[in-house]
Amino acid sequence: MIPILLRGLLPRVLLVALLCVAFFFLEPGFHTHEGGASEEFHLDLGYMGLAATLANLAGLSMLVLLGGFVSNDRRQGYYRLYFSHPTRPVAFYGVRWALGLLLAMAAAAVFLVLGQVVAWGRFEGGWSGLYLALLAAIAYGGMIAFLSVALARGDTWVALVLFLFNIFWLQATSLGLQPLPPLLNDLVSILLPPRLALSDVYDGLLRGEIVWGASAFAAGYGVFWLLMAGLLLRLRDWP
């Protein structure tokens, strides 16, 4: 079944490859040599600086690879034949989710190595950046899984809007802006993917340490929504 699922994911994998190309041009660390940047600038935006881009790439890849992965089957009625066979929907979509995670991480790893080789002519390292990418993939993967089970359509777009809004939200809160009343502000921060926790993990990686609390929060966010998705998948009627 996995080869068939992989074949079905091929157009999305190509989209992720395009995303990698776009991120290559957007990543400042890959272009430090072009402007004759200082050594500190290179260090700051160098191979460890890539971790933030890797996290964004992995998170977005999960949305691209898994957008509509349940809602589309429901809407198109593919599930009717799938689940008349002895297959648990939770296991079926669980495998698809895991494949998405593997592909997103593979894309991040390829980006890390190939990007450095193309930009700097050599691979300097930065594998620990994949740790941040994994946390981001789990967090965004959990969110898209829940949205795809809960919504009949448009889950990919909702997830993309949340992804972008989250960037704005993090900037606003880091500048001390409180666009909403305090309680609502906290609620939005909890419901949105944990960029603040990911940012703490990133800072930790720059210092050469793992911030376990922030890591657990980021991973827990994804696992929570993943469990909610599994529960809803079990309880909800199929149309």
Place this chain on the structure above:
Amino acid sequence: MIRLEKVVKEYGGPLARLRGERVRALDGVTLQVPAGAAVGLVGPNGAGKSTLIRLLLGYLGPTRGGVQVGGMLPRDYAERRGVAYVPERVSLPPAWTVGGALHAFAALGEVDRPAERIQRVLRKLGLAEIAGRRVAALSKGNLQRLAIAQALLADRKVMVMDEGTDGLDPEWVARVREMLDEWRHADPERVLVYASHDLDEVERVADQAVVLSEGRVREVVELRGEGPGTAYRLEVEGPDSARRVADAFPGALPVPGAGHAFRVQAANPRDLTRRLGTLVQAGAVLRSVAPEAGSLRERYHQGLARRTEAASRIGDAVDAASASAAEREEGA
């Protein structure tokens, strides 16, 4: 094998309930299908056939009442044993090929010796030559045959067909009927649920037909075991031939107002052929012979008529109540 106990299924969420907009698709359906039976589900559009089938597959849960398949909840049964299912609207990823789809379903269905099984169903359903064709390029008939092929891939105990021969030409309808017969006889415990608008086809395939209307069971028609065998409508040429019919078919009844047509019975196709041979040898000239499709059709319309009568009785009662209320108001 299959049990439905006072099953009610309503569509619409809590908001629809508050607004009183919930739609009742099934209304107190009780049904038992023993092992080895073939049950036809018939009824007009919106009668609740497809809802009942989705309940049997566990895609929907009942609002009230209980559904069991093989002693389990339907979803549990499907997840453990699988159900050979041919849906009304066959929907598959368009990029899949015919062969690829069967490989996928063989993997999902944990089929033993998948390559061998796939080849067998491809040949059986006439799909071998288009095994590499994409689902998007299939005609409705070919898509339907693919759905039947995937249903026949594994050895299941329960088969559910929802308008399963829709889109097939008459030759393939007949072939599928033979396949269903073969499937049933391969294991006497197997159960077939066959929903269709085609009453004649249901009569040929099923042992029993359940007439559904507005979510209720209106009639249960026994299609086998009534009388000495299957009924046929036999028409012969001229009065001389007509006089000889009773010799070959004792108990033959003339069909009123239909010339030299008779309602005859035969135990099985072999018995029918033998009796027809006797009739021809006696010098009779045949015009036509066909299975009599009247019994289910008649009972179907009776069932629906009962519903209409009941509705009109309710309507009359409401009218009468309104009239008397109006009189009371006038009096006051």
